Amino acid sequence: MKKYSHQREAIREALVSVKSHPTASEIYEMVREKIPNISLGTVYRNLFVLADEGEILRISTGEGTERFDATTGSHSHLVCSRCGRVSDVDLPTGELERAAERASGARIERHSLIFYGVCAECVKKGAS
Amino acid sequence: MKKYSHQREAIREALVSVKSHPTASEIYEMVREKIPNISLGTVYRNLFVLADEGEILRISTGEGTERFDATTGSHSHLVCSRCGRVSDVDLPTGELERAAERASGARIERHSLIFYGVCAECVKKGAS
DNA sequence: AATCGGAACGATAATCATTACTGTTTTCGG
DNA sequence: CCGAAAACAGTAATGATTATCGTTCCGATT
Helix, strand or coil, rough: CCCCHHHHHHHHHHHHCCCCEHHHHHHCCCCCCCCCCCCCHHHHHHHHHHHCCCCCCCEEEECEEEEEEECCCCCEEEEEEECCCCEEEEECCCHHHHHHHHHHHEEEEEEEEEEEEEEECCCCCCCC | EEEEEEEEHHHHHHHHCCCCCCHHHHHHHHCCCCCCCHHHHHHHHHHHHHHHHHHEEEECCCCCEEEECCCCCCEEEEEEEECCEEEEECCCCCCHHHHHHHHHCEEEEEEEEEEECCCCCHHHCCCC
């Protein structure tokens, strides 16, 4: 049976409370303010549990570290090559999976769409 | 100045010779048959050089290890949850980047689109 | 309220892909 | 052929993620 733990709840709340897409260690630091002696392993374990339950999203940007996102609705991500931030991009991508199934004959369950470039904020600051 | 090395050429040829999407160590093993004492570091270094030059593609599937692809044309990938293989999916995705630029105001340079599911081959074998 | 088995925890060690370092070898323009 | 730049092989270091293990907590059942 699945059990409630306030560690898991604190981790989820920490993630929900930010609009950014923190790494496991960043979440670890956030949660440490509530539960100072929480273990990094616990953070990882619960992030994976939450991701399996579909409560949060795992994002692999290919830029080093895994990131997590409390927004589970279908959306894409942008990795800024200038500031490194990962932000959300709202784009209707529902058609993509069906198109890919037609093109490949596979049974597709989910997808990950990540854009790389310079975010709007960094474009505003200085030229290229 | 950039210099020619037959290690780099062997690495590129090894990658071109397969339709799969090997990891750095798999490429290392392939190249070892031609250059038995090549170093794994050399493989990594040259894969990154080739990727920077745009001669090959780096693929981060989020399933542990980085993979490489000699096919540089715009296409997507499918990661099979049954057999683990990574295969190509030909899908016109040129519109995506423009749509994302409109939605986000960013200047987008490239993107990565990865599908997760059961590949056609595994669907044929046994039911779900 | 006390009990018990399973789930989760904290601490810590182990993995393992990727990077960094170092002294030596190769490439290639002059 | 010569020398500086680039690349190499070998190896050590890094750092994120995983695994282990003895202990603690949760919650259904008495």
